[in-house]
Structure formats: structure tokens, C-alpha cells
Amino acid sequence: MLKVESVFVIYGRSSAVREASLVVNEGEIVTLIGANGAGKTSLMNAITGVVPLHSGNIWLGSSRLTGLPSYETVRLGLGYVPEGRQIFGSMSVKDNLTLGAYTECAKTRLGAVGPVGWFLRSSVFQSRLKNVYQLFPILEERSRQKAGSLSGGEQQMLAIGRALMSSPKMLLLDEPSLGLAPNLVRDILRLLRRLRDEGLTILLVEQDANAALKIADRGYVMERGRITIEGTAKELMGNDQVRQAYLGKSVA
Numbered sequence: 001m002l003k004v005e006s007v008f009v010i011y012g013r014s015s016a017v018r019e020a021s022l023v024v025n026e027g028e029i030v031t032l033i034g035a036n037g038a039g040k041t042s043l044m045n046a047i048t049g050v051v052p053l054h055s056g057n058i059w060l061g062s063s064r065l066t067g068l069p070s071y072e073t074v075r076l077g078l079g080y081v082p083e084g085r086q087i088f089g090s091m092s093v094k095d096n097l098t099l100g101a102y103t104e105c106a107k108t109r110l111g112a113v114g115p116v117g118w119f120l121r122s123s124v125f126q127s128r129l130k131n132v133y134q135l136f137p138i139l140e141e142r143s144r145q146k147a148g149s150l151s152g153g154e155q156q157m158l159a160i161g162r163a164l165m166s167s168p169k170m171l172l173l174d175e176p177s178l179g180l181a182p183n184l185v186r187d188i189l190r191l192l193r194r195l196r197d198e199g200l201t202i203l204l205v206e207q208d209a210n211a212a213l214k215i216a217d218r219g220y221v222m223e224r225g226r227i228t229i230e231g232t233a234k235e236l237m238g239n240d241q242v243r244q245a246y247l248g249k250s251v252a
């Protein structure tokens with residue numbers, strides 16, 4: 001489903017991603033493991049169009065994502081939960097979720113006020129919102145509250161919910177468990193497995209490699225901008241190099 005071919009990301013003179021290639025097949029959870037500064041976020045940002053590629057190609061099915069701005073990658077089916085959540089703290093929980101569906105309402109291209117109002121009343125929007133509230137009942141309880149006043153775990157749920165509002169074919173998550181208590185990490189990973197079982201394809205960057213490999217089908221290891229090891233989750237868990245470098249303590 002997602003094919004990343006020889007991607008380079010260069011900031012000024014330093015290359016953060018060097019000739020990275022990876023594949024995520026439909027219905028898989030694939031995890032990307034690597035130390036701080038390895039280039040994981042840069043690669044995720046390049047796939048989703050947040051930062052430009054220097055070279056290489058990215059495909060989502062038969063759609064070429066290379067060089068597309070992020071709103072186009074959302075329209076073509078990518079949902080992104082970025083590092084650090086990036087929710088809009090001064091807006092309400094519901095407005096954050098609504099923004100997640102914005103590309104859908106922009107699809108109508110009918111001008112500003114009319115189609116937005118129309119879309120918000122549509123059954124498509126309402127059923128997506130209901131779906132997110134079913135996954136995360138706390139977000140419905142807090143729907144009018146400012147997003148910035150949510151707890152860290154609730155903000156992470158909101159970031160995932162917002163990404164799901166565009167009804168993506170594929171979800172990319174960058175360290176969703178960062179700063180969360182162990183039981184919440186487990187909840188989030190369990191949720192990802194459930195979403196995968198319901199048909200979503202997932203690319204997950206996760207600091208807790210042990211926990212990520214437990215739910216993943218396959219994984220890639222990134223070191224200094226390059227993909228250096230790849231394999232099934234089982235192979236990676238049994239790989240001495242991976243065990244030594246990444247499989248220390250796990251909370252989940």
C-alpha cells in the first residue's frame with residue numbers, strides 16, 4: 001500500500017534521511033525503530049508532505065505522493081498523528097476533531113461558509129464523529145472543553161481521533177506513547193491492533209521498541225538516516241543487534 005523508494009531528506013547541508021526505502025502492505029502494522037536523531041520523524045514528515053523530499057519517490061497504492069503538500073496526502077488517504085500531538089490547545093476538543101475532517105469538506109470546493117456547514121450536518125461527518133467518540137468516550141464528555149486543558153493521555157487520544165476523522169486508509173503515528181503512563185501505553189497499542197484488525201494499515205514510530213514489536217507485523221531499524229535492518233517482528237525481536245541497542249526495558 002505504501003512504498004517509500006530511496007528517499008533523502010536534507011536540511012541545509014545535513015542529510016537527516018539517506019536513501020531510505022520501506023514498504024507497508026495493506027492491513028499491516030509496521031514499526032520504525034531508531035535512536036534519537038536517527039531520522040524517523042523526518043521520514044514520517046516527508047511521507048506526509050510536511051517537509052519536502054530532496055529525492056526519492058513515495059507511493060500510496062497507485063497515487064504518487066512525492067512532493068505533494070500535506071493536505072493532498074490527507075485527501076489521498078494518509079492520517080498523521082505527529083510527534084508531540086500538535087493539537088490546537090485553545091480550540092475545543094470537538095473543533096479539533098472537526099478540523100481533522102476539513103479536507104473532506106474542502107473537497108466540495110464550493111466556497112467557504114455553505115459547504116462547511118453542509119458537511120458538518122452531513123451523515124458522513126456525524127458518523128465519523130460518533131465513531132471517534134465510541135473509541136474514546138472521554139472525548140465526547142470533554143467535547144466543549146479546551147483541548148489544551150486535557151491530560152497528556154487525553155490529548156494523545158484527541159490527536160489519534162483527529163487523524164481518524166479524515167477516514168484514512170493508512171495511519172502514521174510518531175511516538176504516540178511519549179510521556180504516557182504504562183497502562184495508557186498499553187491501551188494505545190491495544191487500540192492500534194484493534195484498528196489494524198478492522199482494516200487500517202499502520203506505520204508506527206515508537207520509542208518503546210519492545211512494545212511496538214509486540215503488536216507489529218514487521219519492522220525497520222533506522223540508524224543515522226539509513227534503514228539498516230528489516231524483518232518480521234519476530235525476526236527483529238530475536239536479532240542480537242536489535243536486542244542490544246533497542247530492546248531494553250519495556251513498559252507494555
Ligand SMILES: Nc1ncnc2c1ncn2[C@@H]1O[C@H](COP(=O)(O)OP(=O)(O)OP(=O)(O)O)[C@@H](O)[C@H]1O
Pocket residue numbers: 011015016034035036037038039040041042043083
Ligand atoms: N527542521 C530541521 N532543520 C534542521 N535539522 C533538523 C530539522 N529537523 C530535524 N533535524 C535534524 O535531523 C536529524 C533527524 O531528526 P529527526 O527528528 O528526524 O529524528 P528522530 O529519529 O525522529 O529523533 P527522535 O527519536 O528524537 O524523535 C537530527 O540530527 C535533527 O537534529
Ligand SMILES: [Mg+2]
Pocket residue numbers: 040041042083174
Ligand atoms: Mg522524532
